[in-house]
Amino acid sequence: MRPFLTPLIVACALFMENLDSTIVSTSLPAIASDLHQDPIALKLSMTSYLLAQAVFIPASGWVADRFGARTVFRAAILVFTIGSILCGLSSTLPQFVAARIVQGCGGAMMAPVGRLALMRSVERSDLVRALAWLTIPALIGPMLGPPVGGFISTYFHWRWNFWINVPIGMLGITLVSLYIGEFREENPTPFDTRGFVLSGLGLSSVIFGLTVLGRGFLPLAAIVALILFGLICLALYVRHARTAPSPILDLTLFRIKTYRASVIGGSLFRIGVGATPFLLPLLLQLGFGMTPFQSGLTTFVATAGALIMKATAASALQKFGFRTVLLINGLISSLLLAAIGLFGVATPQAALMAVLFAGGFFRSLQFTAINALAYADIDAARLSKATSFYAVAQQLALSAGVTFAAAALEIARALSGGALGAKEFPPAFFTVALISATSLLVFLPLARDAGSKLSGHGGEAEVTKPDPA
Secondary structure, eight states: OHHHHHHHHHHHHHHHHHHHHHHHHHHHHHHHHHTTOOTTTTHHHHHHHHHHHHHHGGGHHHHHHHHOHHHHHHHHHHHHHHHHHHHHHOOSHHHHHHHHHHHHHHHHHHHHHHHHHHHTTSOGGGHHHHHHHTHHHHHHHHHHHHHHHHHHHHHSOTTHHHHTHHHHHHHHHHHHHHHOOOOOOSSOOOOOHHHHHHHHHHHHHHHHHHHHTTTTSSOHHHHHHHHHHHHHHHHHHHHHHTTOSSOSSOGGGGGSHHHHHHHHHHHHHHHHHHHHHHHHHHIIIIITOOOHHHHHHHHTHHHHHHHHHTTTHHHHHHHHHHHHHHHHHHHHHHHHHHHHTTOOTTSOHHHHHHHHHHHHHHHHHHHHHHHHHHTTTOOGGGHHHHHHHHHHHHHHHHHHHHHHHHHHHHHHHHHHTSOSOGGGHHHHHHHHHHHHHTHHHHHTTSOTTTTHHHHOTTSOOOOOOOOOO
């Protein structure tokens, strides 16, 4: 039962986090009105959350090794839930921003430590099936968040957007306590304080700069300076990591071909996919005149395709192998993403939903393959560092995706000289689809039997029973 129950428990916690982030963006106007603030000022609540995540994600692996994956994952859910309560109780902007920082600290530990707990809880032969369920939060949350947030803010009160996390969080803590074992390192390495400071400053500056770029939140010169400062800090971290005995982000993981391909190729693919929840609702609402609720119901069809894929991911990887799936499925996913740019006001609703359904199916399969490939050749001793690094790469890619999409929209609007309408969206979708397609160049050099011990392609999958500490 555990191969299925454990990933569902972890996925539910991550779903709560993903759903919350998209709900907040939908509810910002209502929150701003209630707190008597300009909606632009409320962007601080989003950026403070991202900054907290960027700072603490690198430390998640060491914290899990030191205190135990179950203990830290459970504490992360509790901190996120407390932050949600504080958000709902906030009556001023500083209170709301502080509460979002608390949420961000919990969220920073939930994703990587939850994935680490999963890795150490299931047998290696069940890992592909288990990881398939972890793509659900990334696909459902951004699609379900806008209609749920809009419905709650319209018919109830924006505070309930945060308070609904309380029963979910309490249930998650209970299930983690009952069904997930404790795993920790007996002799954890010393904490890399210098690396923590450099990576925290670098990642938070770059992610914050990418997130607010083109949104009128800060002057362009200030944003460019911030991103450059972040890049300098990251360069100093790379120099530090070469000599540090146990760096907080282990760059030597890139020597493992399958992990390197998963991180780099997966990041390129996520740039395109990460832009979809930003672009698609805008296209449906501004371009096609749908209401937010109609838009949310339309985009939700992609989730059905993603859920159906769960039954086929493991068998597809076993039959064809990682390399073939990543190349062919990656091409199909990129083409389906580009196809959204061909939609027009006259496009039949059935055709639109069919493309979204297929896109959800193939993107979910690609995510499963990318996530599993990352851990195909990682030994147990390096799992915590691998999950931390992987989470950082995901965060950067998703931020970059929105930035590229927003930039493409701005350029298209500037060239057309008019308001943002349906005709400005095709270049944006074509751009992000092309970026996703470049991931194929990273997967192409993989060996045909890459990750075969995990997928079982060409033989039997390796079976390794986890050994709780």
